Amino acid sequence: MTSALMPTYNRADLAFDRGEGAYLFSTDGRRYLDFAAGIAVNSLGHSHPHLVKALEEQGRKLWHVSNLYRIPEGERLAERLCGASFADKVFFGNSGAEAIECGIKICRKYHDDTGNPNRWKIIGANGAFHGRTLTALAAAGNPKYLAGFAPDVPGFVHVAFNNLNELRAAIDDETAAILVEPIQGEGGIRAGSRDYIKALREICDEYGLLLFFDEVQCGMGRTGKLFAHEWAGITPDVLATAKGIGGGFPLGACLATDKASAGMTAGTHGSTYGGNPLAMAIGNAVLDVMLAPGFLEGVERTGRKLKAKLEELVRRHPKVFVEVRGEGLIQGLRCDPPAGEIQVALRNAGLLTVTAAENVIRIVPPLIIGEQEIAEAAAIIDKVATAYAAEKLKGAA
Ligand SMILES: *Cc1c(COP(=O)(O)O)cnc(C)c1O
Numbered sequence: 001m002t003s004a005l006m007p008t009y010n011r012a013d014l015a016f017d018r019g020e021g022a023y024l025f026s027t028d029g030r031r032y033l034d035f036a037a038g039i040a041v042n043s044l045g046h047s048h049p050h051l052v053k054a055l056e057e058q059g060r061k062l063w064h065v066s067n068l069y070r071i072p073e074g075e076r077l078a079e080r081l082c083g084a085s086f087a088d089k090v091f092f093g094n095s096g097a098e099a100i101e102c103g104i105k106i107c108r109k110y111h112d113d114t115g116n117p118n119r120w121k122i123i124g125a126n127g128a129f130h131g132r133t134l135t136a137l138a139a140a141g142n143p144k145y146l147a148g149f150a151p152d153v154p155g156f157v158h159v160a161f162n163n164l165n166e167l168r169a170a171i172d173d174e175t176a177a178i179l180v181e182p183i184q185g186e187g188g189i190r191a192g193s194r195d196y197i198k199a200l201r202e203i204c205d206e207y208g209l210l211l212f213f214d215e216v217q218c219g220m221g222r223t224g225k226l227f228a229h230e231w232a233g234i235t236p237d238v239l240a241t242a243k244g245i246g247g248g249f250p251l252g253a254c255l256a257t258d259k260a261s262a263g264m265t266a267g268t269h270g271s272t273y274g275g276n277p278l279a280m281a282i283g284n285a286v287l288d289v290m291l292a293p294g295f296l297e298g299v300e301r302t303g304r305k306l307k308a309k310l311e312e313l314v315r316r317h318p319k320v321f322v323e324v325r326g327e328g329l330i331q332g333l334r335c336d337p338p339a340g341e342i343q344v345a346l347r348n349a350g351l352l353t354v355t356a357a358e359n360v361i362r363i364v365p366p367l368i369i370g371e372q373e374i375a376e377a378a379a380i381i382d383k384v385a386t387a388y389a390a391e392k393l394k395g396a397a
Pocket residue numbers: 094095096097098100129130131132181185186214215216217218242243
């Protein structure tokens with residue numbers, strides 16, 4: 001496969017030309033059940049009629065005007081996001097990494113404006129992922145992704161995830177904020193415990209730090225709440241989200257309280273495309289569905305059913321699967337054999353998933369799936385695990 005694209009991805013030799021709900025159709029005519037959802041992006045599945053309508057209607061009216069003018073659809077989307085969350089203000093960009101960058105700037109500006117310019121360091125967690133810009137890479141601190149791109153952007157410290165002692169020990173006079181994913185996605189679907197998430201809030205209050213959550217992957221309804229931190233009953237000061245927020249249209253958002261974002265005045269930040277009328281129309285259409293009565297409760301119920309099925313599969317195939325972890329519709333199946341091999345076998349059998357760190361297969365289906373899709377996915381996983389155990393593991397035994 002040669003191509004003029006920079007070969008930065010290990011692509012499967014597979015292309016799709018149509019999607020419908022939780023299904024994708026490949027150019028060679030096969031049907032796949034899509035439990036990868038474009039890496040947790042197609043939150044409402046493919047070709048959702050309400051999103052298609054919004055795209056077509058807005059597409060005929062107006063795409064882009066720049067942020068030199070008011071964008072009423074953006075004002076409405078920001079207001080709705082704030083109404084449904086802890087936030088008072090929103091900045092729209094086009095991706096997760098940009099939302100993270102905005103959040104980092106908010107954290108530094110807050111302390112600079114409140115007389116503590118020396119507080120500029122952010123404590124993050126090992127195993128984190130925050131995107132691929134140089135600053136997002138430094139914020140996550142994953143040596144694998146930083147290799148070759150030195151010098152690293154300064155100002156980031158990392159401690160073990162889910163570990164409060166290490167975190168407290170890392171705080172000093174220069175600490176500005178704590179940046180954590182309530183559920184690590186790329187890191188292998190590792191959920192912060194509710195006590196841990198609650199304690200992060202307490203520690204930030206105690207030391208005057210900002211609490212910054214990365215909900216680019218675990219947010220926007222995936223756990224059965226609009227944002228995953230809601231389960232812990234606390235609120236952050238700053239939050240980055242993206243992936244599911246546009247249902248497949250490039251959109252990211254940084255949410256913050258008035259207090260945290262007070263310094264983000266005219267001229268302090270910007271994006272040419274960010275929050276353009278086309279993106280805002282689609283963002284509003286996504287929220288129409290997600291905030292409709294009962295939708296998020298439905299995600300929670302569906303998530304419980306999916307998890308129960310996955311737990312059953314782990315019990316049935318102890319040589320292939322080690323454990324299930326996650327919340328709602330962001331689940332991980334930790335494998336014993338290489339997760340990449342299982343993921344390819346699942347794909348060949350018609351089920352799309354994504355791998356993650358710690359030998360995990362990520363299961364992040366569209367939030368609109370029901371019992372039928374869960375049953376179909378479980379049957380494919382069961383078949384693949386049975387065949388894998390029979391073929392590959394027999395020789396090893
Ligand atoms: C995907 C992801 C990002 C980066 O988002 P991009 O849109 O690829 O820039 C940041 N944080 C988390 C938790 C993610 O999963």
